Amino acid sequence: MSGDEPLSRTGKVDFGGIVKEVCLAYVPEAKVGDYVIVHVGFALSLVEESEAMQVFQYLKEMDELAGLKEGGP
Amino acid sequence: MKYLDEYRDAGTARQYAREIARVTTRPWSIMEVCGGQTHSILKFGIDQLLPQRITLIHGPGCPVCVTPLELIDQALEIAARPKTIFCSFGDMLRVPGSRADLLSVKAAGGDVRMVYSPLDAVRIAAENPGSEVVFFAVGFETTAPATAMAVFQAARKGVRNFSILVSHVLVPPAMEALLSSPQCRVQGFLAAGHVCAVMGCAEYEPIAAKYHVPIVVTGFEPLDILQGVLMCVCQLEQGRAEVENQYARAVRRTGNPAARELISQVFTVVPRKWRGVGEIPKSGLGLREAYGAFDAAKKFGLTDRAVAEPAECLSGLVLQGQIKPPECPAFGKNCTPEHPLGATMVSSEGACAAYYRYRGRAAEVTV
């Protein structure tokens, strides 16, 4: 990461093996090791690890709800 | 790839499909707003996994597709000038104007360059002080922060030979325009995930309330879209009309404050014409007075003019979700990616191009 001023901060972002220089001005809280959403050379938001499994968690909850409704498996 | 491939798991997808079928008791029509979502749906065949009663309507979320013909003609005019370097994202290069596209201007000798980021255009301007460098600023709120930064940095570094041809558009006014049309059949929305990553979810709340439609902020991977559909169907079945966030790993309710700050510093909300839809008030972004020197339309004295669309092109109806691409008489015949009649066939996010590429010229493929 380089640049002292927040608005010109850039960093190298690794896209699964490909590394590109990306503008980090909009994610001032980003640290090395964080995952970011990148669009046209700009990081727009941090990926919240705690929410990442939500897609799978939701399904599990729906399943459990359905199980409860039908009176258990 | 982390945070990508997991969301393409076939087993989980089938589970979602079963769950959606289980909760669906009535037919529902849901619109996915973003062109990137449309492509994901067609590329991965998500619509084929859903029960018949769920209809996905493809929305106008393709910024290339909605850029008016007049603006493309203005772009062509600028690009053809001597000592001018015209920079654009790849997609805009093949969109036809009234008579040509940027690639044919390039073939005729114009300096037209594809860039990955608006900052590349600023760099080109700094490296070529003898030329005027113009960037075609097309995009939704997702791209606006990048354009804003480019203008901001150009101003700060005194790069005077840089300007932008602005065609930024905003999603919520477009959704309202769609919803207020009497032909609107959309009952629920999958809102564009990356637009909301920037702008947040709050501005959708009044829309959900006013029109009583559920709006689920959704990502782009197959599992994101499936979860978004499930959440939307649950709301519809339960008669709810709220804004929910499926894409919570990337979207916060307040969006990205730093990005919104710079957008409002550089841009102001203006009326904008959407190709195929017409003018929608307060639906675009234009440069503020303070940054007027970077406005290419002013700099080059471009005049507004009305241009007629080719009559055969029904992209307007496609963009409004009134018809599906294969229902257009020109689809696959007079209109193909090689000789497109309208932008929806050219852009990688256009619904017509997606259908042509992934479904062929005829109806669904049965294997």
Place this chain on the structure above:
Amino acid sequence: MGDTLNFNAACPIPIGQYPRIQLAHGGGGKLMHNLVEGMFLKAFGNETLDARHDSAVLNMPPGRLAFTTDSYVVRPLIFPGGDIGSMSVFGTVNDLAMSGAKPLYLSAAFILEEGLSMETLWQIVCSMRAAADRCGVQIVTGDTKVVDKGKGDGLFINTAGIGVMEHALLIGPASVRAGDAILISGDLGRHGMAVMSVRQGLGFEATLQSDCAPVAAPVLELLAAGIEIHCLRDLTRGGLASALNEIAQTARLRMLIEEKLIPVREDVHAACEMLGLDPLLVACEGRFVAFVPPKDAGRALAILNGRQTDTAAVCIGEVGSQTPPMVVLRTVMGPSRILDMASGEQLPRIC
């Protein structure tokens, strides 16, 4: 790829005098003579070339001949894993191999742009020699022209090649049959993305190397083992999608392939995602698709994999009998879709 000639060694043409190509180097006079002698003949040197005739006179073995030509306009001239020189040799050798021919001789015609660096040219010429040696072919005739600065992109190369068919098969789309196994020789998309990775403006740091390589040897080995090859196609511009669609249309048969069986390296996949490209449409330069009867598929794969460590050949599908002809891809998610050719050229020149 072994470098038999070190391009860092003293350049044969006194660089001090002519560090760059000038128009006179194509003029037919002394300067051109020195260039041809000092650079091309020095690098490619063989009996036929040394005869310095206007045409190469060759003793051809008996049998059918395969003849092909290709022009190379890739930018940049040098990229990770190769350069325009090695590509121009491997590409033409591979075209010959796709008929099952043993490649023998190449011609090499150069169109040089005024201002091209001599050192760059020497590097490329040495690379061609190394590539030719690797394939066991000789460059036996050639031509040199120079065009004004601004008219040439540095360097364009055309190579034509002759090979001999030492088998009696008719290898081509007409021989493809329903039920044939569709094999690919390795993972996809390395070349196109490697070139992208060094393009101005789209540049990203990557260790992506082009898969630029000759494929004659594995093909000849398949033939020697008695594999009944029905069709071969090298995957260049337009990638797998173009090759399969062209064959489907010519053979008037449907191709059915499974997305989950198609190997794509993680970094190629990532680069494609980043730029919104489909790896199935991206160019390779050292990969081919083979159509063989199902009984030969296992053996063919064993032969192909016996000689490579960097990638693996796999079966990705089969030829169907439905009409109309097209390429149908079963996606990783389950449903199927059409795999169409790329339309238009949004990628920069890559071969």
